[in-house]
Amino acid sequence: MLTIMPNVPLLSSLRAIVVRHAATPPGHSTLAACTGTMVAVLVWYPGHHALILLVLPAAWSRLRGRVTGFAIWASYYLMGARDIPIVCERFFADYQELTRLTALALGVVFWLLQAIVLALPWMILKPGPAASAWSHAWRTALATVIVTIPPIGIIGWLSPVHVVSALYPGWQLAGMALGMVTLCAITMPRYSPKAWLACAVLAALSVCAHWQWTQPAVPVGWKTVDTALGRFDQSSYSSLYARTIQLQVIVRRTFASGAGVVILPEEIAGLWRPAMSLWWRPDIEHMRAAGQTLVIGMDIGVTTTPFRYTDSAIITGAERGRMDSRQPVPAALWKPGGQTSAIRGSVDQPYLTIAGRRVAMSLCYEDLLWWPHWRTLLDRPDVIVSQSNGWFDADLAVAGIQQQSIASVARLAGVPLLRATNR
Structure with missing residues (x-):
């Protein structure tokens, strides 16, 4: 009979994670999943209210536990990419590469895997309850970059970066930098006077960007x-x-x-x-x-x-x-x-x-x-x-x-x- 020693470091770490997650009420994960789903519905077709993307990192940073952090993002990616099973069925079956049933099953697998892969960085980088404001900021920035650029960015659809164009239209690299700062700022758990001042400056710059923005004209002919x-x-x-x-x-x-x-x-x-x-x-x-x-x-x-x-x-x-x-x-x-x-x-x-x-x-x-x-x-x-x-x-x-x-x-x-x- 195999006996596992209770003081094995790996086992102790796993036990600590389980205990910590078990302390999170089950309803929190359900609420997180509902939040991610609603954000996907409101942001993407037929809505495209891109500013609502700010809700995701703001809620994610304040949720308790990595499971709830995973739930909010996984549900967002599942709802946003909800057409993958049907797309796979039509594409592979019409090209006679797979039967319709097999293509649909493959599509379901792709649909689930993409949500898991894109949500994992957010789960791993989820800040703890005692994390500093700086920790919240760099974790948000890193997770956003990971899901937007290769290798994971090869399937980097529905990226939270899309909120940048709604905040700072026409500002190119400066707009991208300010947008990333905004994403980080809204994840901070406690706001000091300096933090409120930074948020006010970001909001003012967004108003300035919209004031300068004009719809570009399509070339004649x-x-x-x-x-x-x-x-x-x-x-x-x-x-x-x-x-x-x-x-x-x-x-x-x-x-x-x-x-x-x-x-x-x-x-x-x-x-x-x-x-x-x-x-x-x-x-x-x-x-x-x-x-x-x-x-x-x-x-x-x-x-x-x-x-x-x-x-x-x-x-x-x-x-x-x-x-x-x-x-x-x-x-x-x-x-x-x-x-x-x-x-x-x-x-x-x-x-x-x-x-x-x-x-x-x-x-x-x-x-x-x-x-x-x-x-x-x-x-x-x-x-x-x-x-x-x-x-x-x-x-x-x-x-x-x-x-x-x-x-x-x-x-x-x-x-x-x-x-x-x-x-």
């Missing part, structure tokens, strides 16, 4: 095209040619309406093949002669065994350029160990220049993240262009959340946003 072409069947050249004809008709019609720059959704042209160069050549030559520019989403093959490709925005016509997605959708497109996978583009890719404007691109999944857009905090572009292909989620809350997320980035950067989506 730039037009985005929202399509309803659904999933692209690329199994035959006949389907490829049919999609090409559809896109050419759309592009010609939009240019004929007076547009100088036309923006189509992400991956709308599918995987680029040699035959497509022949099909598009007359249109590209006409655009070049007319001084017109097309921004179109497509996949570019890189290697054949294993098959690797980039999810890219291609600029053609009067100008040429290319931007590769810095973070294709994990598990769906980005599968590093799979036989087929998108590869990640460099985070150092410079802005594109289109019709004399400096353009920051956001390709589909990047709309939900902050870190691919780090450059907009330092060097303001003239416009942000977002391309998305949400044929599997256009009727779900996640489509609205995606739009709200990239709008938050554009608001902090102080630049106009142009979005082209396919459903």
